[in-house]
Amino acid sequence: MYRYFIKRILLIIPTMLGVIILVFTIMSITPGNPGRQILGSSAPQSAVDELNHEFGVDRPFFVRLGDYIWGIITRLDFGESWRTRQSVFVEINARFPVTLRLALMAIIGEVLIGVPLGIVAAVKQYSPADFISTVIAMMLGSVPGFWLGLMLMLVFGVQLSLLPTAGLSTPAHYVLPLMTLILPGASGLLKITRSTMLECIRQDYVRTARAKGAKEKSVIFNHALRNALLPIVTVCGINFAYMLGGSVVIENVFSIPGIGAILVDSINMKDIPQVMAITILFSFTFCLVMVFVDIAYSMLDPRVKAQYQAAGKRVKKVKSGEVAA
Amino acid sequence: MNDTEKKLALRKKSRSQMIWRQFRKSRTAILGLCILTVFVLFAVFADVIEDFDTRAIATNQQARFEAPSLKNLFTENAHIFGTDEYGRDVFARIIHGARVSLSIGILATSCSAVIGGLLGAVAAFYGKKWDFIIMRCMDIISSIPSILLAMAVVAALGANLTNLLIALSFSSIATYARLVRSSVVTLVGQEFIEAARACGASSFKIIVKHIIPNSLSPIICQMAFSSSGMILTAASMSYLGLGIQPPDPEWGSMLASAKTYIWSYPYLITIPGICIVLAALSITLIGDGLRDALDPKLKD
Numbered sequence: 001m002y003r004y005f006i007k008r009i010l011l012i013i014p015t016m017l018g019v020i021i022l023v024f025t026i027m028s029i030t031p032g033n034p035g036r037q038i039l040g041s042s043a044p045q046s047a048v049d050e051l052n053h054e055f056g057v058d059r060p061f062f063v064r065l066g067d068y069i070w071g072i073i074t075r076l077d078f079g080e081s082w083r084t085r086q087s088v089f090v091e092i093n094a095r096f097p098v099t100l101r102l103a104l105m106a107i108i109g110e111v112l113i114g115v116p117l118g119i120v121a122a123v124k125q126y127s128p129a130d131f132i133s134t135v136i137a138m139m140l141g142s143v144p145g146f147w148l149g150l151m152l153m154l155v156f157g158v159q160l161s162l163l164p165t166a167g168l169s170t171p172a173h174y175v176l177p178l179m180t181l182i183l184p185g186a187s188g189l190l191k192i193t194r195s196t197m198l199e200c201i202r203q204d205y206v207r208t209a210r211a212k213g214a215k216e217k218s219v220i221f222n223h224a225l226r227n228a229l230l231p232i233v234t235v236c237g238i239n240f241a242y243m244l245g246g247s248v249v250i251e252n253v254f255s256i257p258g259i260g261a262i263l264v265d266s267i268n269m270k271d272i273p274q275v276m277a278i279t280i281l282f283s284f285t286f287c288l289v290m291v292f293v294d295i296a297y298s299m300l301d302p303r304v305k306a307q308y309q310a311a312g313k314r315v316k317k318v319k320s321g322e323v324a325a
Numbered sequence: 326m327n328d329t330e331k332k333l334a335l336r337k338k339s340r341s342q343m344i345w346r347q348f349r350k351s352r353t354a355i356l357g358l359c360i361l362t363v364f365v366l367f368a369v370f371a372d373v374i375e376d377f378d379t380r381a382i383a384t385n386q387q388a389r390f391e392a393p394s395l396k397n398l399f400t401e402n403a404h405i406f407g408t409d410e411y412g413r414d415v416f417a418r419i420i421h422g423a424r425v426s427l428s429i430g431i432l433a434t435s436c437s438a439v440i441g442g443l444l445g446a447v448a449a450f451y452g453k454k455w456d457f458i459i460m461r462c463m464d465i466i467s468s469i470p471s472i473l474l475a476m477a478v479v480a481a482l483g484a485n486l487t488n489l490l491i492a493l494s495f496s497s498i499a500t501y502a503r504l505v506r507s508s509v510v511t512l513v514g515q516e517f518i519e520a521a522r523a524c525g526a527s528s529f530k531i532i533v534k535h536i537i538p539n540s541l542s543p544i545i546c547q548m549a550f551s552s553s554g555m556i557l558t559a560a561s562m563s564y565l566g567l568g569i570q571p572p573d574p575e576w577g578s579m580l581a582s583a584k585t586y587i588w589s590y591p592y593l594i595t596i597p598g599i600c601i602v603l604a605a606l607s608i609t610l611i612g613d614g615l616r617d618a619l620d621p622k623l624k625d
Contacts, residue, residue, distance in 0.1 A: 018465035023477060030481045142606035144557045146564050147580060147598035154591050245470035249561045253584075263473075264565050267480040275480050283469045290468075 004308045008294055012287045019283045020072065024065050027272050033057060037270050038082065055082060078280070079273035083266065088277040091262050096281070098168065099251070099258035103243040105174070106181035111236060114186035118193025122201060123220060134194065137187035145246050149180040149253040166255040177254045181247065185239045192235045196228040203227070229300050237293035241286040347618035354614020360607035364600075368423040375417035381574050385412030390590050406596050409579070410586060411572075415593070418574035419600055425575050426604060429490060429559045434552040436494035438544060441501025446532060448502065449509035459502065467499035472558055479567045489568045493555050504547055508540035542619035549612030553605040560601050576601050 035051035036043070052058045056067075071077040078088045121130040140148075153176060157165035164173050200206065201224050209223045210216075248260030255261075259278060266274040298305040348354055367374065375381060385408070393407040393415070406415035448459040466474070478492035512518060513536070521531050562568040563577030571578055576597040583593035 014461075015465060015468055018461070019468055022465055023469070026477050027481050031483070138609070139602070139606065142553060142557070142602050142609055144560050144564075144577075144598075144601055144605075146561055146577075147594075147601060150580065150584065150587065150594050151598065154587055154594055158588055158591065242470055242472075245472045248472065248476070249565060252565055263476065264567070267476060267567060270480075272480070275477060279469060279473050279477050282473050286470055287468050 005291075005295060008291055012284075012291065015287055016280070016284055017069070020069060020280055021065065023276050023279050023283075024068055027276055028061055028064070030270075030272075034082070034270060034272060078277040081266075081271055081274045083269050083271040083274065088274050091274065092259065092277060092281065095257060095259040095262055098256065099244065099247050099260065102174075102177060102181065102247055102250075102256070102258065103240060106178055106185065106243055107236065107240045109178060109182040110185040110189055110239060113182065114189025115193050115232060117186075118190040119197055119220065119225065121190065121194045122197030125198065130194075133190060137190045140184050140187035141191070143184060145180055145184060146249045146253050148183060149176065149250055152176050152179055153253070168254075168256050177250055177256060180250050180253070181243055185243065188239065189232065189235055192231050193228065196231045197224055200224040200228045226300075230297060230304075233293055233296050233300065237289050237296075241282075241289050244282050244285055344615075344618045348614050351614040351617060353610045354617075357607040357610025357614065360603055361611060364423050364427060364604055364607070367420045368427050371420040371424050375414065375420060377417075377421055380414045380417035381421045382413065382572055388412035390586075393592055393596070407590075407592055409593055410582065415579075415596060418579060419576070419597060422574040422576045422579065422597070423600070423604070425486070425569055425573070426556050426559060426601070429486075429493065430552040430556040430604075430608070433490050433493040433497075433555045433559070434548050436490070437497045437551070438501050438548050440494070441498035442505045442544060444498065445502035445505030446509050446536065449506040449513060450528065450532060450536070456506075460506065463499040463502045466496075467503075469496075471496040472561065475558065475562060476565075476567060479562065484567050484570060486569055486573075489559060489562060492562075493558060497551055497555075500547065500551065501544065504543055505540060508543060509536055512536050512539055546612055546616045546619065549608055549615055553608035553612070556601065556605050556608070 030037070033048070033052055034055060034057055035048040039048055039051060049058070056064060068079065071079065080086060081088050081091065084090065117133050121133050124130055153165045156163045156176060163175050164170070165176060167173055168177075201220075203224075206219060206223050209219045214223070247258060248263055250256070251258040251260035252264060263275065263278050265271075266278070298308055371377070388404070388408050389410060389412045391404050391408040391412075393405060395405060396403075404414050404416065406419060409415055409418070444459050444463070448456040469477075474496040475489075475492035478495055479488055482488040482491065518531060518535055521535055526534070559568055560575070560577030560580070563575045564581045566578070566581065569575035569578050571582065579597040580594060583590070583597070586593055
């Protein structure tokens with residue numbers, strides 16, 4: 001059991017190594033050279049060469065890749081930003097908490113709104129409540145986050161003048177960005193909760209529970225919901241990870257000083273080390289969240305737990321068999 | 326021989342007819358199809374309806390920020406969706422933008438489906454070493470959030486339409502590889518594949534004739550859903566300035582330039598946004614309908 005988790009956590013290492021190589025390779029296929037792009041076409045060749053030498057991009061690809069990976073493994077060194085000439089973590093450390101806080105608040109909001117509504121929609125299938133929430137969820141699923149943000153801004157900020165539209169200085173400033181992040185995620189969660197709950201409610205064990213006289217509340221929550229939780233948890237995990245990515249756009253709409261704002265700036269200014277560091281950091285967060293989702297599976301579902309245990313035993317058996325042979 | 330071919334053709338036709346019959350039953354799917362058809366018609370005949378250079382690109386300082394109106398509907402000065410900050414007709418920009426958005430949706434989805442699908446099929450069919458190598462690469466690609474991966478590609482290659490297409494296709498290859506792999510793995514074990522192999526069919530023939538047709542329906546559904554996602558992502562990227570560059574019309578970049586005028590000219594925000602939503606929604610509705618129509622469990 002624990003062996004499985006440790007294995008799962010250790011598996012992050014090769015994946016992240018792959019991510020680093022992939023991101024580094026993508027960033028190295030830039031047409032032209034970075035020095036020329038930063039200094040512009042009118043700059044003298046000597047200045048461009050000097051800048052390229054300073055950034056170390058005049059060395060062969062594999063040498064740079066090796067250096068980069070070695071730096072990360074030994075010193076957690078992701079290089080220096082080409083724009084500020086400081087470690088990339090200076091900006092990341094200042095901005096990441098803002099993005100993380102928004103994403104955490106948003107995922108909590110999503111669960112609180114999406115799951116209960118999904119349960120209601122499934123339990124009262126074909127009722128007006130089901131119809132309205134499903135239709136709204138479907139519409140929200142097709143709304144791009146940034147436009148939803150702009151529309152909320154237009155209605156609550158501009159037309160009604162109720163809420164501030166830029167920055168994050170007071171609690172009121174959080175309302176619109178959070179709504180923008182929560183609404184699409186909650187609608188996705190509602191859809192998945194509704195469909196899995198509908199499936200579970202039709203199962204024989206739910207009928208059995210009803211037949212033995214269990215209270216309706218207990219049937220819904222203990223029998224149906226408990227079994228429907230796995231897909232819901234998966235979607236929560238994926239939503240959280242995508243929220244980190246999606247917040248890039250939302251932060252831009254609401255002028256929030258989060259990590260998305262520096263990402264876009266860095267892309268526009270060709271600050272390659274900063275872009276790489278942010279992409280790798282987000283991917284790492286994504287991997288971590290997925291591991292948590294896996295661990296949550298086994299806590300929620302004894303069947304999955306049993307599978308892991310069985311898998312562990314099987315490995316042991318095979319090994320002892322080999323020794324015997 | 327000729328007879329069997331005829332029979333086969335007949336069966337094929339009846340299969341697609343059956344899907345269409347199922348599809349037609351869903352009113353929402355038909356609604357989606359209607360909306361999408363309108364968009365496609367406007368996009369195809371965009372040049373006939375509104376001239377690209379004079380209406381969608383050329384600036385006209387006298388006609389800035391004209392509110393949407395049905396005035397002068399059939400004259401040269403018709404601005405049913407108003408004009409933007411450079412006096413360009415919003416309707417003209419919308420329909421030329423529809424061209425860009427729809428073709429991004431279709432092209433990026435088909436590129437990623439073909440490449441990802443082939444990789445998945447190879448992984449499942451040849452198994453072992455290839456399977457391990459390809460699927461680990463897919464794991465790596467899918468552990469980078471797709472919009473970030475697309476941004477990284479654009480950051481490396483520069484922002485324009487082609488690079489946006491490459492970025493979007495690349496970032497969703499993994500989904501298709503997984504999907505195709507899982508359906509092929511279940512197929513390869515089945516008897517009719519074994520029978521085909523016993524008859525001496527080559528691997529290529531088995532893949533093309535037996536495996537692809539049998540694993541097509543989940544891929545078609547996924548393509549419908551992901552092309553609406555592609556349209557949304559493309560709009561977001563253009564909004565951030567990482568996609569189509571101004572002055573070329575694109576819904577996302579129209580919204581980006583309109584954000585400055587949100588206080589005074591809100592129609593510049595609402596109209597392109599509604600178009601994005603309708604386009605994405607219509608494709609999602611069609612996808613829902615297709616999923617139900619292609620589901621073998623619902624076949625009567």
